[in-house]
Amino acid sequence: MADETLSVDDEVLSIEDVAVVLGVHYMTAYRYVKRRALEATQVSGQWQIKRSDLDDFVKRRSDRHSKAEGSQDARRTADYHRELERCLVNSDAKAAFEVIQAAIDAGADMEEVYLDILGPVMAEIGASWARGEIDISVEHRATAVATRLVGQLSPRCVRRGRHRGNVLIGAPAGERHSLALAMLGDLLRLHGWDVSDLGADTPSNSFVHAASSIPELVAVGVSVTSSDSLASAAELVTTLRRAIGDDVPVLVGGSAILDVNQARSLGADHFAEGARGFIAFLDSLGDKSPKQPAKKKKKSDPDAN
Missing domain, CATH: 1.10.1240.10 (Methionine synthase domain)
Incomplete structure (x- = not known):
């Protein structure tokens, strides 16, 4: 990791860039570099990482996680x-x-x-x-x-840069478990989403109030971990749909939801198969953050007329 000049033929990333690409905190990316797990070069006191070296690192990690159980x-x-x-x-x-x-x-x-x-x-x-x-x-x-x-x-789940849109998550009335929601919220933030987490045992009218007050709402997630909460989850989804219409997808997931058919029987649009399933669904929607309005040209600008 000697101080040297990198070739311009390879895209150069900072540690901040690497953290965003990997979806990890800055200090985690920094530790990869310091432990020499990720090849980097120090230039004028700043760590620089070649895109090809990052790609190799990602491939090694992918291979590592696909090894057999006895690894x-x-x-x-x-x-x-x-x-x-x-x-x-x-x-x-x-x-x-x-x-x-x-x-x-x-x-x-x-x-x-x-x-x-x-x-x-x-x-x-x-x-x-x-x-x-x-x-x-x-x-x-x-x-x-x-x-x-x-x-x-x-x-460690705070992500820098432009955010992708607003997501609302919570659990229906009677559902007492909020830990999974807290972890899901962190991971969604790590992937660039603004998250409003209502936590456990949220009355339907309060859920609707929150959904109606969030601008540019991208999706709503409902967590159900107990079969005792299935009826209240169905009532919540019905109430939500009546209030926010059909344009905002409602996802249902959690250990009490076994498959897409059960999720749809509760009125949901989609089945969130774990946090990774929720994240994958949002990724399929693309970037939904509101666009900034174009600045008006001043009369002195050459193209204003």
Whole structure:
């Protein structure tokens, strides 16, 4: 990584550019460079990364994540699962954050941290309670620690640059789980969307009030994690549709929604198969941010007449 001049034949990116391309926080991209996982050159005190080197890095990461279950990375992820579950069950917030930080230092981005580590661990803790293996108080303490973790990690999901549009997410009346919504909101922000998160147990009229007050609304997401909330979810979607019309798509997802047919039976336009499914749907819509009005030409401008 010696200080030298880069060839003009290859596009040059800054660390900020790399963070945007990878959808990670600036400091995560910086760590890739400092650990020499991502090739970079320092020019006049600034790190510069060739587009071809970034493409190679992305390919290596893609290959790494497609390895078989017995690979070293899969074993490492399993280790994170075990360690994090132990910390959450014991309500050890400090140790839990250290596990997450270790995963980030090893190259995990925020999407992987939320969807491949923290999310699955919380699902397993919930399943342990459902099987009668742990008391509900243990599950509640674990959820409280996980919520604190998300609060600590959220600033890493702030994305610089032009935003792509406004998205509203929340859960229907009676739905008590908000952690998945918080993680989804962070990941949507990381992908450039402005997010209004209503959290859990939101009355339909309040949901409608929020949807009606958001300019240039791109989509609405409804999270349902309990079968007990299906009826209220259907009522919410019906109320939303009546208020905002058919132009704004309404997505329904969550662990209580099994497939697209069930989502549509509730009145939704689309089934959000996890956070990645929600993000993929929004990506398919393109950039919906409002265009800036053209500036009026002054009379002194040559083209004003």
